[in-house]
Amino acid sequence: xxxxxxxxxxxxxxxxxxxxxxxxxxxxxxxxxxxxxxxxxxxxxxxxxxxxxxxxxxxxxxxxxxxxxxxxxxxxxxxxxxxxxxxxxxxxxxxxxxxxxxxxxxxxxxxxxxxxxxxxxxxxxxxxxxxxxxxxxxxxxxxxxxxxxxxxxxxxxxxxxxxxxxxxxxxxxxxxxxxxxxxxxxxxxxxxxxxxxxxxxxxxxxxxxxxxxxxxxxxxxxxxxxxxxxxxxxxxxxxxxxxxxxxxxxxxxxxxxxxxxxxxxxxxxxxxxxxxxxxxxxxxxxxxxxxxxxxxxxxxxxxxxxxxxxxxxxxxxxxxxxxxxxxxxxxxxxxxxxxxxxxxxxxxxxxxxxxxxxxxxxxxxxxxxxxxxxxxxxxxxxxxxxxxxxxxxxxxxxxxxxxxxxxxxxxx
Amino acid sequence: xxxxxxxxxxxxxxxxxxxxxxxxxxxxxxxxxxxxxxxxxxxxxxxxxxxxxxxxxxxxxxxxxxxxxxxxxxxxxxxxxxxxxxxxxxxxxxxxxxxxxxxxxxxxxxxxxxxxxxxxxxxxxxxxxxxxxxxxxxxxxxxxxxxxxxxxxxxxxxxxxxxxxxxxxxxxxxxxxxxxxxxxxxxxxxxxxxxxxxxxxxxxxxxxxxxxxxxxxxxxxxxxxxxxxxxxxxxxxxxxxxxxxxxxxxxxxxxxxxxxxxxxxxxxxxxxxxxxxxxxxxxxxxxxxxxxxx
Numbered sequence: 001x002x003x004x005x006x007x008x009x010x011x012x013x014x015x016x017x018x019x020x021x022x023x024x025x026x027x028x029x030x031x032x033x034x035x036x037x038x039x040x041x042x043x044x045x046x047x048x049x050x051x052x053x054x055x056x057x058x059x060x061x062x063x064x065x066x067x068x069x070x071x072x073x074x075x076x077x078x079x080x081x082x083x084x085x086x087x088x089x090x091x092x093x094x095x096x097x098x099x100x101x102x103x104x105x106x107x108x109x110x111x112x113x114x115x116x117x118x119x120x121x122x123x124x125x126x127x128x129x130x131x132x133x134x135x136x137x138x139x140x141x142x143x144x145x146x147x148x149x150x151x152x153x154x155x156x157x158x159x160x161x162x163x164x165x166x167x168x169x170x171x172x173x174x175x176x177x178x179x180x181x182x183x184x185x186x187x188x189x190x191x192x193x194x195x196x197x198x199x200x201x202x203x204x205x206x207x208x209x210x211x212x213x214x215x216x217x218x219x220x221x222x223x224x225x226x227x228x229x230x231x232x233x234x235x236x237x238x239x240x241x242x243x244x245x246x247x248x249x250x251x252x253x254x255x256x257x258x259x260x261x262x263x264x265x266x267x268x269x270x271x272x273x274x275x276x277x278x279x280x281x282x283x284x285x286x287x288x289x290x291x292x293x294x295x296x297x298x299x300x301x302x303x304x305x306x307x308x309x310x311x312x313x314x315x316x317x318x319x320x321x322x323x324x325x326x327x328x329x330x331x332x333x334x335x336x337x338x339x340x341x342x343x344x345x346x347x348x349x350x351x352x353x354x355x356x357x358x359x360x361x362x363x364x365x366x367x368x369x370x371x372x373x374x375x376x377x378x379x380x381x382x383x384x385x386x387x388x389x390x391x392x393x394x395x396x397x398x399x400x401x402x403x404x405x406x407x408x409x410x411x412x
Numbered sequence: 413x414x415x416x417x418x419x420x421x422x423x424x425x426x427x428x429x430x431x432x433x434x435x436x437x438x439x440x441x442x443x444x445x446x447x448x449x450x451x452x453x454x455x456x457x458x459x460x461x462x463x464x465x466x467x468x469x470x471x472x473x474x475x476x477x478x479x480x481x482x483x484x485x486x487x488x489x490x491x492x493x494x495x496x497x498x499x500x501x502x503x504x505x506x507x508x509x510x511x512x513x514x515x516x517x518x519x520x521x522x523x524x525x526x527x528x529x530x531x532x533x534x535x536x537x538x539x540x541x542x543x544x545x546x547x548x549x550x551x552x553x554x555x556x557x558x559x560x561x562x563x564x565x566x567x568x569x570x571x572x573x574x575x576x577x578x579x580x581x582x583x584x585x586x587x588x589x590x591x592x593x594x595x596x597x598x599x600x601x602x603x604x605x606x607x608x609x610x611x612x613x614x615x616x617x618x619x620x621x622x623x624x625x626x627x628x629x630x631x632x633x634x635x636x637x638x639x640x641x642x643x644x645x646x647x648x649x650x651x652x653x654x655x656x657x658x659x660x661x662x663x664x665x666x667x668x669x670x671x672x673x674x675x676x677x678x679x680x681x682x683x684x685x686x687x688x689x690x691x692x693x694x695x696x697x698x699x700x701x702x703x704x705x706x
Contacts, residue, residue, distance in 0.1 A: 060654070064674040071459040092458045092677045176561050178546040187652045241566065241652060243547055244539065254546070371675050375655060382658045386568050 020310045022303070023053045025076035026295075027062040031266050035330040036318075043317045050310045070094045070300050077303035077311040081127065083118060083294050084370030087409060090121060095298040097124035102312045111337050115292050115364035127298030128319045131333030133261045134292045134358040135189060135197070137161075137282060138268065141275040143168055143179070143256040154257075154277065158201065158227065158284040161257070162235060168256035169237040181237035183246030183258040184381075190228070190246075191377035192291040193259050193281070196363040198224040201284035211366040212406060217399035225380070225395050232385055240385055250276075261293070262355040265332040269351075280354045292362035294336065328352065334359065368409030376401045446690070453684040458677045470684035479660055480668070480685075486656075487641060487665045489572055490579075491696075494640035498580045498587060499632060505584070506591030507621075520588070527585035535649035538578040539565065542650075565650060568661040575662045579646045583639060587632055594628030595621065630704040634697055641693060642666050665689050 024040070026032060033056055040052045055076070057065050063085065069075030071092075081089055089095050108116060108125060119127050141151035147167045155161040165181025172178050184190060195206045195216070204220025207213060216224070231238040242249045247264055249255035251271045259281065268276055281290055297318060303311045317323065324335035328346065334356055335341040347356045367373055380398035383389040417425075453470055455463035474480045509519055526534065542564035545551050551561045564574045602620050611619070622629075644666040648654040656663025665685060673682035 067459055067674060067677060088675075088677055093461050172545060172555070174555060174561070176545045176555070187655070239544060242544075244543060369676065371653075371671075375657075378652070378655070378657065379659055382568075386563075386566070386658055 019049050019051050020306050021051045021053060022077040022307055022310045022314060023055060023075065024078045024080075024314070025055050025057070025062075025066060026080035027059040028056040029059075031331045035327055038326060038330070039318055039323055043314060046317070047310075047313060050313065052314060066094065067092055070302055073302055075302065076300055077307050078297055078314055079300050080295050080297050082370065083127075083129070083296050083364070084367035086119065086121070086126060086296075087368055089298070090126065094300055095126045096301050096303070096308075097126055098128070098299065098315070099312065102316060103128065111339065113292070113336060113338060113341070113359055113362075115294070115362065116336060118364055118366055119296060127296035128315065129294040129296045129336040130318050130323055131327045131331065132292055132294040132336045132359065133263055133333055134290045134355045134362050135193060135259055135261055135281055136278045136354045136358065137280070138250060138258045138260060138264075138276055138278045140250065140253060140256050141277060143253065147256070151275075152277075154279045155282050158198075158282050161282045162231075162237075165231065165237040165257060166235055177236070177239050177242070178254070180239055180242045180249060180255045181235075181257060182231055183242060183249055183255045184228075184231055184238040184240045185246040186378045186381050187241070187374065188246055189260050189291075191374045192293070192365065194224065194228050194377060196291040196365060197281055197289040198228055198284075200289045200363070201287045202227070203285070203287075206365070207406075212410065214399045214403045214406065217396055221399075222392055222395055226391050229381060229384055229391055232381075240381065262332060262334055262352065265351055269332075278351060278354050280358055288361045290358035290362035292359060292364050368406050372405050373402055376405070449683040449686050449690075452679055453687050455680050457679040459673075459679055463680075466680065470680045473681065474684055474688070479663075482660045483656075483663050483665055483668045484688075486572060486661070486663055487643075487692075490576055490640045490643050490664060491637060493573065494576055494580055494643075495633060495636050498583055498636055499629070501580070502584050502587035502632075503591055506588045506595060507617075509588065510592055510595050520592070523588050524585035526582045529582065531582060531645035532649050534578055534582060535646045538574075538646075539650045542574055566658060568659050571651075571658060571661045575646050575650050576643075578650075579640070579643055583636065587636065590628060590632055591625070594625045598624040626704065630701065633704065634700055637696055637700065638693055641689070641696070644670070 024036070026036065033054070036054060040054055044050065044052060066075065066079055066081070070079075079094070086095075103125060105120075105125065108128070112128070113132060115132070116129060119125050119129075137154060139154045144151040144154075144164075149164060149167060155164050161182065167181070168179070169177060169181040170179035186194070199206050199216050199221050202220045202224040204216055204218055204224065206216050206221075208215050215221075232240060243252065243254060246255060246258050247260060247267065250258040250260075251268060251274060253274060265278070268274060280288070297315055299308065299311045299315060319336070321335075321337060321340050324337055324340045327333055328335055328340070332352070334352060335346070341347065341356050341359065347353055349356070365373075376398045379401075380394050383394040383397070384391055452463065454465060454467060456466050456469070457463040505523060509516065509523070512519060540547065541550050542548055543551070544561055544563075544566070545555060548564075550564070554561060563570055565571050567574075598621065602624070603616065606616050606620060643664050647656050647662050647664055647667050648670075651657050651662055654667070656667045666689070669682050669685045669689070672678045672685065
């Protein structure tokens with residue numbers, strides 16, 4: 001394979017000199033970079049007149065760099081962004097709409113999972129994903145065995161989740177938790193679990209139809225939040241941000257259960273001596289729900305003329321069936337096209353299967369500002385855990401803050 | 413150049429020619445953006461599109477934003493705790509370090525190394541120090557002593573001092589070096605005279621060392637005040653996702669500016685806050701110079 005890439009690379013370099021150069025940016029994540037390099041090599045072999053320069057930045061600086069460079073007329077022609085940033089990117093005029101000639105709306109709507117509809121703003125699609133992600137419940141089989149639980153039977157319902165978490169928590173002599181039953185990290189994926197999954201399972205909905213009104217400040221929302229907060233308040237089976245991040249605690253074998261996205265699969269696969277499994281999120285009242293998120297690729301406003309044409313070609317290439325299968329095999333992220341995801345070998349896969357099945361009943365939040373809206377959930381929990389505020393009061397404050405973000409976002 | 417110019421005139425011309433390079437640099441890279449920030453603060457701008465003039469809207473929004481007031485009070489708390497603590501510590505260390513002969517160079521290096529260390533790396537190490545059991549070493553030590561585990565970064569009251577501690581520690585080396593230089597610059601004849609007159613150590617410190625250190629103290633107070641008012645790295649790296657939490661308890665003004673500019677793309681709001689910060693820095697510096705010069 002490497003030889004092939006090398007040959008392809010040499011061929012490309014030796015190709016015609018009248019080449020178009022386009023830049024592709026994404027944030028640094030090893031498996032994604034390697035997979036993209038492979039795709040670029042294939043693409044350049046098919047299009048010897050186009051060269052793709054692949055640049056990456058650490059996640060922490062990524063958004064800043066994109067914003068600053070596109071503003072200066074520099075930077076990427078094709079850019080990767082989190083779907084939740086779309087409205088920010090549109091208001092910053094970083095992206096241009098995808099032409100219907102190359103990306104027919106009917107094709108997008110028929111072949112991609114329905115949540116991709118979020119990329120359609122006022123009748124124009126602005127970006128397409130290569131891969132989508134959903135949430136799953138990870139469990140540590142060894143800790144299950146140690147606690148006398150069946151290591152092959154993770155919790156199926158929210159009630160079981162609580163019962164098992166109680167059995168799986170360990171304390172030191174002073175009563176401090178040294179192993180959590182379930183990780184709590186609202187700043188990581190829990191805010192999505194709470195908003196799109198728990199609220200629905202307790203009979204509510206996070207927002208109204210067109211996401212203009214917050215609707216979780218009701219009985220259902222209160223029950224859902226109480227359920228979530230009780231892991232700390234009542235059951236004492238978790239610590240918020242235990243070991244700094246749930247992912248770290250789980251990897252270190254200090255957390256028995258952990259809810260996270262499909263993107264952590266590769267991290268846990270690399271962890272030695274960690275015996276784990278992953279399953280669909282627990283249901284409640286027979287309601288299943290999941291949260292799906294994805295990274296999309298869009299064409300920046302900087303790309304014009306032949307660069308624009310090359311960028312369109314490239315974007316088309318990285319959203320084909322083959323590209324998606326490669327992304328699943330190499331990165332572990334789920335295909336955004338139904339046809340690829342539902343191949344039996346993918347949907348019955350011991351690791352990916354749970355996530356792919358979750359896509360079927362997944363919701364996507366139409367964020368106005370992902371970071372700010374996430375913070376409302378983080379603060380909602382902190383207010384009760386750190387300052388002792390009542391659950392209902394804290395929920396109402398969070399709902400008001402969230403509503404304010406939505407209102408301000410809509411004006412722009 | 414015509415021959416009618418005197419040597420003095422020619423010298424002045426050359427001096428100005430050489431000075432022109434840094435002056436132009438400062439005008440383009442420092443003064444122009446600073447002035448531009450003032451005008452941007454009266455607009456709504458997302459970095460890319462057109463600026464729209466909104467008058468004092470951004471300032472009104474800041475005034476009405478409760479988070480801005482929390483952020484402002486945090487910023488002053490960093491200043492009010494950071495400057496006296498770091499000045500006192502660095503003076504005490506410098507005072508005694510100056511008297512130590514054995515291993516003086518080594519000790520001085522030990523104090524200076526944190527100043528040379530990357531703030532980011534250091535912040536992360538401290539972030540782990542502060543964790544609860546079973547991994548945070550401070551809480552583990554407290555546990556050994558039978559003291560109840562502390563929240564540190566997960567406490568609304570302790571988080572700010574916890575973030576401030578490594579910032580003070582990192583800046584200490586620089587302040588110590590400046591203090592030692594100041595102490596060494598005091599003529600020994602003063603001390604000799606005091607000795608002859610039979611002054612005690614405390615008297616010497618109060619009557620000679622401290623008054624003679626006045627310029628050093630002014631310099632360090634101004635520099636460290638500006639430093640603490642602009643605290644960012646430690647907060648950004650020690651709080652979850654760089655949010656300055658929990659519940660905005662550690663969020664300083666500069667972090668708020670950064671978030672407004674590069675996460676919300678609200679350049680008008682961001683520059684309005686930089687204008688506020690600029691004004692605060694200006695006022696505080698002027699007050700300090702006036703008070704300490706007397």
